[in-house]
Amino acid sequence: MNDTALAVGLCLASAVAYAAAAVAQERLARAAVARSAKALLGSGAWWWSAGLNAAAALLHAAALRYGPLTLVQPLGALTLVAAVPLGARRAGRRVATTEWRGTLATVAGLGLLLLPASGPAPDDTLTLIEALAVSGATLAVILMLTADKDPRSGLRHATASGLASAAASALTQTVAVAAGRGGALLSVRVVAVALLVVVFAVGGMLLSQRAYRGGLGAPLAVVNLANPLAAAVIGMVLLGERLQGGVPGLLLAGAGAFLAARGVLLLTRTTPSAGPGPGAGPHPGAELSVQVGRVAV
Numbered sequence: 001m002n003d004t005a006l007a008v009g010l011c012l013a014s015a016v017a018y019a020a021a022a023v024a025q026e027r028l029a030r031a032a033v034a035r036s037a038k039a040l041l042g043s044g045a046w047w048w049s050a051g052l053n054a055a056a057a058l059l060h061a062a063a064l065r066y067g068p069l070t071l072v073q074p075l076g077a078l079t080l081v082a083a084v085p086l087g088a089r090r091a092g093r094r095v096a097t098t099e100w101r102g103t104l105a106t107v108a109g110l111g112l113l114l115l116p117a118s119g120p121a122p123d124d125t126l127t128l129i130e131a132l133a134v135s136g137a138t139l140a141v142i143l144m145l146t147a148d149k150d151p152r153s154g155l156r157h158a159t160a161s162g163l164a165s166a167a168a169s170a171l172t173q174t175v176a177v178a179a180g181r182g183g184a185l186l187s188v189r190v191v192a193v194a195l196l197v198v199v200f201a202v203g204g205m206l207l208s209q210r211a212y213r214g215g216l217g218a219p220l221a222v223v224n225l226a227n228p229l230a231a232a233v234i235g236m237v238l239l240g241e242r243l244q245g246g247v248p249g250l251l252l253a254g255a256g257a258f259l260a261a262r263g264v265l266l267l268t269r270t271t272p273s274a275g276p277g278p279g280a281g282p283h284p285g286a287e288l289s290v291q292v293g294r295v296a297v
Contacts, residue, residue, distance in 0.1 A: 003066040003067065004066070004067060004071070006066045007064075007072055010059050010060070010066070011060070011075035012078060014056045014060040014076075015056075015076060015082060017052050017055050017059065018076070018079040018083075019079045019080075020052050020082075021049045021052035021053045022083045023216065024046075024048060024049035026216040028045060029209055029210070029213040050205065057168075060072070060076075061175075064172055064173040064176050065176040069169060069231040069234065076165075076228060077106060077110040077111075077260075079220065080106055080220055081103060084099055084100075084103045084220075087216040087217070099217055099267065101266050102218075102264070103221075103263065104263070105260070105262050106260045106263030106267070109255075109260025109262070109263060110224070110225070110260050112253070112255055112259065125178055126171065126193070126238060130238050131196060134171070135199075138200070141163055142160040142164060145159055145160040145163075146207070154213060154215075155219060155222050157219070158211035158218075158219035161208040161211055161219075161223050161226075162204075162222060162223040164201075164203045164204035164207060165201070165227045166226070166230035166234065167196075167200045167234070168201045169227075170231060170235070171193050171196050173239075175190055208220075221263060221267045225261065
C-alpha cells in the first residue's frame with residue numbers, strides 16, 4: 001500500500017470517529033448539561049464523546065505521517081457526510097433535502113480542493129520558532145472570533161474550532177515526521193510542539209462544543225471548511241507544500257472553495273421537513289439562518 005492510500009484509509013476511519021463524537025457533542029450542547037464546564041466534566045456522555053475525539057485525533061495524526069496537510073485536511077469533510085444523517089436519525093427525523101444539498105456541495109467543493117493537493121509523504125517540519133508563530137497567530141484570531149459573547153455566535157466558534165484543529169494538525173505533523181525519522185522524541189522542540197498540539201486539540205473540541213448549541217450541520221460544515229483552508233496556508237507557506245497542476249490546479253482549488261462555501265450557506269438555511277423526535281430539542285437550522293453573512297469563512 002502506498003503512502004497516499006494509507007493516508008486516505010486512516011482519514012476515513014478518523015472521519016467516522018469524529019462524526020460520532022460530533023453528534024454526541026451536539027446533543028449535549030443543546031441540553032442543560034452542557035451549560036457549564038463542571039456539568040460537562042461530570043457527564044459520562046461527554047467523556048464518551050471526548051474519547052471518540054481522542055481516537056479520531058490519533059488516526060488523523062497517523063494519516064499526517066503519510067500524507068501532506070493539503071491532502072489530509074480536506075478529507076475531514078467526510079465527517080460531515082457521516083454526521084448529518086447520523087444526527088438526523090438520532091433526532092428522530094429525516095434528512096432534509098437542503099441538508100443533503102448543502103452536505104454534498106461542501107464535500108464536492110472540498111473534493112475539488114483535494115484533486116490538486118495530492119503529493120508525496122511529508123518531509124519538512126516546523127522549527128520551534130515557526131511552531132510558536134503559528135500558535136500565536138492562531139490564538140490571536142481565535143480570541144478575536146470568540147470575544148463577542150453573543151449567544152448566537154455559533155458559526156464564529158465553529159470557525160475558531162476549525163482554525164484550532166488546523167494548527168493542531170500542522171503541529172502534529174511535525175511531531176509525527178520527527179518520530180518517523182527516529183529523531184529525539186524528548187528534544188525541546190518536539191516536546192514543546194507536542195504540548196501545543198494538546199492545547200489546540202482540546203481547545204478545538206471545546207470550541208466545537210460551544211458551536212453546536214445551535215445545531216450540527218452548519219457549524220460542522222464551517223469547521224470542515226476553515227480547517228483545510230487554514231492548514232493549506234500553513235502547509236504552503238511554512239512546509240513547502242504546493243498545489244499540483246499549475247494554473248488549472250489553482251482554478252480547481254478556487255472552484256472548490258466557492259462550492260464548499262455555497263454548501264455551508266445552504267446548511268445555515270436548513271429547515272427540516274420533519275421535526276425532531278421527543279426531547280431532541282430545536283432542529284439544527286432553527287437558530288442559524290440569522291447568522292449568514294456574520295462570519296467570514
